[in-house]
Amino acid sequence: MRTIVFFDLPNVYARDRKNYIKFRKFLINEGFLMLQESVYSKLTLNSGQTKYLMERVRKNAPQKGIVQMLTVTEKQYAQIEYVIGSNNSKIVDNDERLLIL
Numbered sequence: 813m814r815t816i817v818f819f820d821l822p823n824v825y826a827r828d829r830k831n832y833i834k835f836r837k838f839l840i841n842e843g844f845l846m847l848q849e850s851v852y853s854k855l856t857l858n859s860g861q862t863k864y865l866m867e868r869v870r871k872n873a874p875q876k877g878i879v880q881m882l883t884v885t886e887k888q889y890a891q892i893e894y895v896i897g898s899n900n901s902k903i904v905d906n907d908e909r910l911l912i913l
Contacts (some may be wrong), residue, residue, distance in 0.1 A: 813854055813855070813856045813858065813859065813862050813883055814827075814853055814854070814882070814883065814884050814885070814886060814888075814889040815842065815854050815856055815862055815865055815866065815881060815882070815883050816851065816853045816881065816882045816883075816900055817839060817851070817852045817853075817854075817869060817879065817880070817881050817904065818849070818850065818878075818879070818880040818881075819849050819850050819873075819877060819878060819879040819880070820850060820877055820878045820897070821835065821850075821874055821876065821877035821878075821879075822876050822877055826834075827876075828832070831874040831875075831876070832874070834874075835872060835873065835874055835879075838872045839852045839869075840852075842865070842868065842869075844856065855886075858873065861865065864881055866881055866883075869881060869898070873908070876906070
């Protein structure tokens with residue numbers, strides 16, 4: 813499964829910028845990868861892990877702005893169509909990067 817977080821946070825005042833940076837760092841520390849500016853994605857093993865991850869995002873989301881989450885299967889995620897541009901990331905962003913202990 814794939815959890816995608818979309819956010820649009822205010823960035824006018826210093827406190828807002830601090831909250832934006834803090835939330836973005838939280839996502840990166842949780843293992844999210846940036847798809848586009850303000851769009852991050854993370855691979856999860858099952859629905860239980862996805863629910864836990866979504867709860868953590870809710871707890872760490874800033875008070876102002878918009879934060880949205882979407883969960884899709886890997887099959888659905890693989891059907892992303894690039895209208896302009898392409899995915900030229902050198903980061904392995906599929907189930908090959910999963911390490912099961």
